[in-house]
Amino acid sequence: MTATPALTSNDPRDLDGKRLQNAMQTLGRDPALRARLIALLRESEDRIAFDGPVRDEVVGPIIDALHLESDEYEKVLADGTRFQFLYRTKIARDFLLSESEHPSHVWEPQTTKLLLELSRDLQGDVLVGGAYFGDQAVLVARAIAGRGLKVHCFEPNPQQAQMLQRNIDLNHLTNVAVNVAGLWSRSGERMRLDGFDSFANMVTAQDGSGFDTVAMDDYARQQGRRIGLIQLDIEGAELSALQGARELLARDKPSVVFELHRTYVDWTHGLRNTPLCSLLLDLGYTVHAVRDINSHREMPGQPIELVPLDAVYLEGPPHGFNMLAVPDAARVQGSAFRMVEGVSPKLLPHKTPHLHHPVGGF
Template structure:
């Protein structure tokens, strides 16, 4: 009826929460209260995703910016735009050890420490991994080559480089592809956007291959990290000379929205390519959030023993030429479990073998 006071579609509620969130102090108090509420709500699903997260999201707009400092002193500014920003903001510790994906962060830092050439990060975003690697390599004379075509996030990455006084990150607003001088655009929102090829006259950004970029820069790579929403295969197809010559370790994302793994991971085109070059391939077990893991081992699942059932999801993978180079005190090989660590799912499939962190 016309005078029904109920907000059945939630429009009034969302507008009210956004208005509350325009007061920074009030927003901070509300966020802190919701963090406390997460510890008290009894719920079988994900409290963050289903209950507190949507409320916190409604307090924000895309222009809201936060600053946060890690335990090692690394400083970050970031837009509140995706789950990455939300979960970083809601980290249990006021000074967490990482921004996103704890085990992947530790893996990247390990691989960078045990090599002697440059690092390339495709999908550098605001620097959640790239800035940490830049700080780690700042005294070594090595560089981190960053590719981020999202203009707003590339600008934030530049700010974070300056904020941390780094001079060894090289930032390109190009897309990594198997052909150079092509035109792409981003389709989707922020970190969820995938690339779409467009005509030369349309708006977009240019592509470059890793092979051409390395030849132009005269650089060698010991580590490649790719999180580019389905363009990972095309980027590696444009890097075959570099892979044969430099033999870098590779950390890359796969997602069922872009990768058909119905016949197993090893039969996907990206794993076929890497296997043909002699790489050993593993899925990395990790939380897709900010979650302190302490010194729990980084669990790696051989690509032919990964549990892949469930709704569409993605996870990171590792490709190395010599699997014996992975320190056994830090890494643990496991089989027939999911790479997705999830607190609210079946412990036999989704919890670390050595126990859930924080318990």
């Protein structure tokens, strides 16, 4: 057997990647050089021959290596909305890589359209669980400003909650409340986040650290406010949060936009039989999957495509997507919506078009 030669300080190989990582971070400390490198990488995406998602597997990791978690950016949307954000996870990366200097949205174009559409005729406040830095909550708050309605945000990550408050102030909004707390079935539980940034999920805190939980029923009662729309993106805590909102759901009948992910939800026997969907169906809601791309991509003129609960294509690796529950099915029968069947809610440009592209293509 031939012995593996020992590595020396003169060995040019970078077997663990640390030298490359350090080199990329060093390059990234020069903002002007970093911007030029990012622009070059963005331009190269369409030229790279790769059988898979070029952004996630080729270009993205290089751009990620240029950054530290503390790096901050600011972007201005086409409507003048300003966002400051930390470079963390693909939400920040893909927003930074937007095709337009002044894009129409931050993240998940069709879900953003959906929330703004539902905000048009609201009869109550908006409650957002997992508000992050305000990527969608700030836009909704702007849309309902001046109508006597509020957006109540829950974001247990203190750094992202601070960035959320900064974006509220940047846009001169006075109708947003920020709660550094997590939504749960009961108020007063002590929890902490397990995992990194937007991927972190709530677990019990044994040492008293972390944050308090809030049940939506308790919160709405304390505020004395009617709730017209709920949005939840809280990494597996969606069921518990809705269990803590039974009174509110039965009384106010808000529309509910929520994430459903295979990591946390077993849909082996169909979406209808999952506890999340069963809870809402039992309360008389109509539930659809929302077709969207888990990224930033301009989709002008594309209606919001909804898939009936029993007609969703679910095959593939563990994945998640957004759902919409409405108390009145007529709410989604207008021209803003398109009903489709037998397709995936995951819009994936590199996958089979008839399953993973919107009707008519991207």
